[in-house]
Each structure stands twice: as structure tokens, then as C-alpha cells.
Amino acid sequence: MVDAIFFQGDLRETWGTEALKWAMECTSRHLACRSHQIYRALRPSVTSDACVSLLRCLHRCLSNPIPPVLGFIMEILLTLQxxxxxxxxxxxxxxxxxxxxxxxxxxxxxxxxxxxVLELFSRIIDRLSFRDKTTENVLLSSMPRDEFNTNDLGEFQRSESRGYEMPPSSGTLPKFEGVQPLVLKGLMSTVSHEFSIEVLSRITVPSCDSIFGDAETRLLMHITGLLPWLCLQLTQDQVMVSALPLQQQYQKACSVASNIAVWCRAKSLDELATVFVAYARGEIKRVENLLACVSPLLCNKWFPKHSALAFGHLLRLLKKGPVDYQRVILLMLKALLQHTPMDASQSPHMYTIVSQLVESTLCWEALSVLEALLQSCSPVQGGTGGSHPQDSSYSENGTDEKTLVPQTSFKARSGPLQYAMMAATMSQPFPLGAAAAESGIPPRDVALQNTRLMLGRVLDNCALGRRDYRRLVPFVTTIANM
Structure with a gap:
């Protein structure tokens, strides 16, 4: 039917406008969902007013985030895509x-x-050029801020908003540390992991630190976030060489590695760039070889100053992320610990998480990490701040020469430290978010509050899409949780 009206441009636009109106103002959730689907099938031309109006619908839906309304939020996001x-x-x-x-x-x-949201964001950044300083300037000029003043609106905007009844967003915005941390958190869920990898792959660019993340640590955390995935492609490539989807994944990984190399060269990290160029060319075949090359360079550049940031991410990923990543994360932890002293305050947390895998099929990898942790915490080596050449696991040709220390040896050496670590860990509750810890509000409620507040501030800064707030998705306030 849509193809039949392809040449009827006016009809497509008329139906599209009407479908979008029903999608935003219909009192029936079912009919509103159908209207979204009709609009997406018609694909009429897009207006700024329509886009912002849908964002206002999202904001209103977040006032009652029960399952039926969350399902409708998905429809809005699909339409925006x-x-x-x-x-x-x-x-x-x-x-x-x-x-x-x-x-x-x-x-x-x-x-x-x-x-x-990450799917939508991927489509947006695919159509933006971050090599152009203009893009960064435009985005920064429209960034939501706490100091927004409604008195700065022009007379036109005030006249347009006379019938506008969206409650003003109040409160302090959550500290914005860049897009990167918001994407990295998605790696911690098996549901969102692949979506986060996609976005991280797309923002592997050396520019726009003011938007994407802290200039000092963004490259470190980008490598830390993507390196387990890059390692996994080497593992899969060995197991199933002929599988086309895996070959495509490996080609994508090579492309990402090439972009990381460009970023490293822009930061004058030529040795690190050389490693990722070798990966992109298919010259690195084994996970152990890749980590043996990357780990000392990461440690020399960013550790121990930023080691807590990187280790914290890897430990959260080990605990909450996909099971397939556990082995490569353990290998990463071992490789990093061999080249940096471990802060005593971080050791109990690492010990607690890694030791849970000692009785799993990853026993040897987990024990290897704990051995490296013990050696890294050793007073003899801990103060050197450098690598541990006597613990190097790799020869010049990249082969593994170290024999894993027997479990009895580990137990004999780690007895006192084991109990000290357990005592320290049990005395410290697992840290919640700062807002949740201070206010006693559940983390999910804090996340919802921050989402609504920041989205509201985005809309406060925009004169487009203003209409009677009560007419938008009216069923949100009356629908019951089913």
C-alpha cells in the first residue's frame, strides 16, 4: 500500500501528519501505537517541531514508567530512529x-x-562529522545546563508557549562527565552489551573530548572498554574460522583497531598505535600476544594514576557482563598487574570478585590473576612503579613460557593476605551512586530522576514542539499497571 502511494507526495505527507498527531494525542494507547507504526511505514518528511514534540512525549511518559508506558516509549524511539x-x-x-x-x-x-536509545544515538552520530569543529561548537552551545534562565527567551518564544503547560524542570543536573561513561555502563548488561560496543566503535575519534569524555582518560577507557571485545574476536576466529558472521565481526574489529591507532598517533602514542595497526592488519593472532604488547604501554602511560578507573571497569564487567568475556578479562587483569603496582585499597575488591571464579571452569585463569595480585602488592615490588620482568609470561616470539604456580603454592603464600582482604571487604558495603547513598533513594529512582531532569532541561532550552502538555499521550496518567 505504501508503495502504491509513492508518487502521491501530498497524500503521504497528509497521512503522515495525521498519523503523528494521533500518535501523540490519542487517548488510546493501542491506537497511538498503531499510529506510530503507520507513520514509520509512510516515512514522510521530517520537521524539527515533530522531533521535539516526540521528545516531549518521552518526557511525559517517564512520569509513569510502568510496563505498558515503557512499551510505548519503545514505539517513540523507533519512530525517532x-x-x-x-x-x-x-x-x-x-x-x-x-x-x-x-x-x-x-x-x-x-x-x-x-x-x-543507543540505536537512535548510533544513527545520529553516523550522520554527524566530528572532524569538523562546527559540529562540536553547535552541540556545546545547545548542551543542557543548570544556569538556564527562562527570562532569556525572546518574545516570540514566550508567545508560542502561552498554552504550554509542561512543568519546568527543577533540581540540579547530574554531573556530565561525557557520553563515554554513559555508553560504557551498557557493557555491564548482557542485554545492552552489543549496543554499547556499536556506539563505542562509532565514537572512536580523537576529537570532541568536551562532549565524549575527559581528555586525560578518554583514550584509556576507550581501549579498556573495547579491548575485551577485540580479544574475543581473536578467540572466535581461532575456533570458527569459516563462519561468515564471525568473519564480519573480525573485519569490524580490525576497522575499530585501525581507528584506535589513528587516535593513538594523534596523542603521540606511536608504540601503542603500532600495536593496533598490527591487529588491524591481522598480524596478531593470539589474545596473549595482544595483551603482552598493549599492557605495558597502557601501564607506562596511565598507571598507577588512573589504574583505579580501568581496574574498576574491568571488575564490574567481570562481575556483571557477558560470561563469554570472563576469560579474556582475567587475562587482561593478569597482564596489567604484571606491569603496575596495585593500590592496597583496591586489592580487597579485586580479590573478592576474582576469587569467586576459582571453583569455576576458569580456575587456572582466576588463580593466575590472584598470583599476579599478590606479587603486585608485594612490598619489594610494589614501590617500584614499573613492570615485573621476572614475572614476564612471554618470550620474544610471544609464546607462553610461564608454568602456572600450583594451587597449594598460592594458598601457602596468600593465607594471611586472604583473611586481611576478606575482613576489609566485609567492612565496606558495595558502593552505591553518590546521589543514592546520600539521599537513601533507590538507584533506579535516582536514574529515573536524572533522566527526567536532564531531558526536561533539554526541552526547556527549545522553543520548538510547544503545545498543551496535558494533550500529549494523555493515557499516561490514567493507564494502570497490568
Whole structure:
């Protein structure tokens, strides 16, 4: 049917406008969902007002995040994805509210919503050029801020908003540390892991630190976030060489490694760049070889100053991430510990998480990490701040020459430390988010509050899409949880 009206441009636009109106203002959730589907099938031309109006619908839906409403949020996000696909790439920069709306929605704790937000964000950044300083300037100028002043609105905006009844967003915005940390958190869920890998792959660019993350640590955390995935591609390539999907994944990994190499050269990290170029060319075949090359370079550049940041991420990923990644993460931890002293305050947390895998099929890898942890905490080596050449596991040709110390040896050497670590760990509760810890609010409620607050501030800064707030998705306030 859609193909039949392909040449009826006016009809497509008329039906599209009506479908979108029903999608935003219909009192029936079922009919509103159908209207979204009709709009996506028609694919009419996109307007700024329509995009921002859908963001306002998202904000209203977040006031009652029960399952039926969360399902409707998914429909809105799917419609926004189609809108972005229909935009001319050079015009996406004219819709900065979409970019910041995605950033706001990344604060959500609803994982399936989070995945669709990352899908939308991927489409947006694919159509933006971050090599152009103009893109960064436009996005920074529209970044939501706490110091927004409604008195700065022009007379036109005030006249447009006379019937506008969206409650003003109040409160202090969560500290914005860049897009990267919001994407890295998705690696901790088996549901969102692949979506986060996709976005990280797309933002592997040396520019726009003011938007993507801290200039001092962004490259470190980007490598830390993607390295387990890069390692896994080497493992899969050995097991199933002829599987086409895995070959495509490996080719994608090579492309990402090439982009990391470009970033490293931009930061004058030529040795690190050489390693990733070798990966991109297929010259590195084994996980152990890759880690033997990368680990000392990472440690020399960023450790121990930023070791807590990297180790913290890897331990969370080991604990919460996909099971397939556990082995390569253990290998990473071992390789890093061999080249940096471990802070005594971090040791109990690492010991607690890694020791849980000692009785699993990853027993030897876990014991190897604990051995490296003991040696890293040793007073003889801990103060050197350098690598441990006597513990090197690799010869010049990259082969593994070290024989794993028997478990009895580990127990004999780690007895006193084991109990000290357990005592220290049990006395410290698992840290919650700062806001949750201070206010006693459950983390999910804090995430929802931050999402609504930041999205509301994005919309406060925008005069587009203003209409009677009560008319938007009216069923949200009356629908019951089923």
C-alpha cells in the first residue's frame, strides 16, 4: 500500500501528519501505537517541531514508567530512529535536541529502553562529522545546563508557549562527565552489551573530548572498554574460522583497531598505535600476544594514576557482563598487574570478585590473576612503579613460557593476605551512586530522576514542539499497571 502511494507526495505527507498527531494525542494507547507504526511505514518528511514534540512525549511518559508506558516509549524511539534515517545527513546537526535527548535518556535504568536509545544515538552520530569543529561548537552551545534562565527567551518564544503547560524542570543536573561513561555502563548488561560496543566503535575519534569524555582518560577507557571485545574476536576466529558472521565481526574489529591507532598517533602514542595497526592488519593472532604488547604501554602511560578507573571497569564487567568475556578479562587483569603496582585499597575488591571464579571452569585463569595480585602488592615490588620482568609470561616470539604456580603454592603464600582482604571487604558495603547513598533513594529512582531532569532541561532550552502538555499521550496518567 505504501508503495502504491509513492508518487502521491501530498497524500503521504497528509497521512503522515495525521498519523503523528494521533500518535501523540490519542487517548488510546493501542491506537497511538498503531499510529506510530503507520507513520514509520509512510516515512514522510521530517520537521524539527515533530522531533521535539516526540521528545516531549518521552518526557511525559517517564512520569509513569510502568510496563505498558515503557512499551510505548519503545514505539517513540523507533519512530525517532526512522525520522533520523529520513533526514539528509548534513541537516542532522540542525537537530541538536535529538543528540542531547539521547544523552539524557542514557541515564535510564530500563535496559531495553536504553538499548533503543543507543540505536537512535548510533544513527545520529553516523550522520554527524566530528572532524569538523562546527559540529562540536553547535552541540556545546545547545548542551543542557543548570544556569538556564527562562527570562532569556525572546518574545516570540514566550508567545508560542502561552498554552504550554509542561512543568519546568527543577533540581540540579547530574554531573556530565561525557557520553563515554554513559555508553560504557551498557557493557555491564548482557542485554545492552552489543549496543554499547556499536556506539563505542562509532565514537572512536580523537576529537570532541568536551562532549565524549575527559581528555586525560578518554583514550584509556576507550581501549579498556573495547579491548575485551577485540580479544574475543581473536578467540572466535581461532575456533570458527569459516563462519561468515564471525568473519564480519573480525573485519569490524580490525576497522575499530585501525581507528584506535589513528587516535593513538594523534596523542603521540606511536608504540601503542603500532600495536593496533598490527591487529588491524591481522598480524596478531593470539589474545596473549595482544595483551603482552598493549599492557605495558597502557601501564607506562596511565598507571598507577588512573589504574583505579580501568581496574574498576574491568571488575564490574567481570562481575556483571557477558560470561563469554570472563576469560579474556582475567587475562587482561593478569597482564596489567604484571606491569603496575596495585593500590592496597583496591586489592580487597579485586580479590573478592576474582576469587569467586576459582571453583569455576576458569580456575587456572582466576588463580593466575590472584598470583599476579599478590606479587603486585608485594612490598619489594610494589614501590617500584614499573613492570615485573621476572614475572614476564612471554618470550620474544610471544609464546607462553610461564608454568602456572600450583594451587597449594598460592594458598601457602596468600593465607594471611586472604583473611586481611576478606575482613576489609566485609567492612565496606558495595558502593552505591553518590546521589543514592546520600539521599537513601533507590538507584533506579535516582536514574529515573536524572533522566527526567536532564531531558526536561533539554526541552526547556527549545522553543520548538510547544503545545498543551496535558494533550500529549494523555493515557499516561490514567493507564494502570497490568
Amino acid at each position: 526512522v525520522m533520523v534515517e529520513n533526514m539528509e545527513p548534513e541537516k542532522v546537526i540542525l537537530y541538536p535536541q535529538l543528540f542531547w535527548g539521547c544523552v539524557a535518556m542514557m541515564h535510564t535504568d530500563f535496559v531495553h529502553v536504553y538499548c533503543q
